[in-house]
Amino acid sequence: MSSGNGIRVVLADDEQLLRYTLGALLALDGSIAIVGQASDGAEAVTVAIRERPDVLVIDLEMPGTDGLHAVESIRRQIPDQKILMLTRHARPGVLRRALKAGVRGFMSKSADPELIGDVIRRLHEGGRWVDHDVLEASMIDDSPLSDRELDALRETLEGYSVKEIAARLHLAPGTVRNYLSSAMQKTHRSTRQEAARHARSRGWL
DSSP, rough: SSSOOEEEEEESSSSSHHHHHHHHHHHHHHSSEEEEEESHHHHHHHHHHHHHSSEEEEEESSSSSSSHHHHHHHHHHHHTTTEEEESSSSOHHHHHHHTTTTOOOEEESOOOOHHHHHHHHHHTTTOOEEHHHHHHHHHHHOOOHHHHHHHHHHHHTOOOOOOHHHHHHHHOHHHHHHHHHHHHHHHSSSSSHHHHHHHHHHHHO
């Protein structure tokens, strides 16, 4: 443990009741100390950077900045941050992106709090954990899109122009147009916005 108060944990979830309840249950045995809470992704970034917890427990689905975007921001500033991500819906393709972003644990929000506590301790000790149900869902990934095509569509959903996407992905505008054009062909959609919405509906983003 990193302190006399136990494993320092920050909880980030937009469901206040769930966040408070989980926090109270995790703290019961004395091995975990809740040092901060956040109600959305942007706040999660702020609190995690301020508190530098041993483990960040974060919800995937949150309004505004979602869990994955928050994790990517946090890991840029704290590369070794240990992260447990919770989700209600293990959409195909999400696990791969989460692992790529540095998430070390991935499990269902419906998991027993005692198991979540065990996983937090496992991550703190350097281990990893992926729920069987999450792993099973992630293997049903029928996406025909490449990682870069998905990146471009993800930025499209955020409302960025081709020029802005190019800057954010550190690519040439022409390269971004090629990725978007390819994504439109593969999804049989006539605009990049339609392709992005289709990809999201299929759980590829």
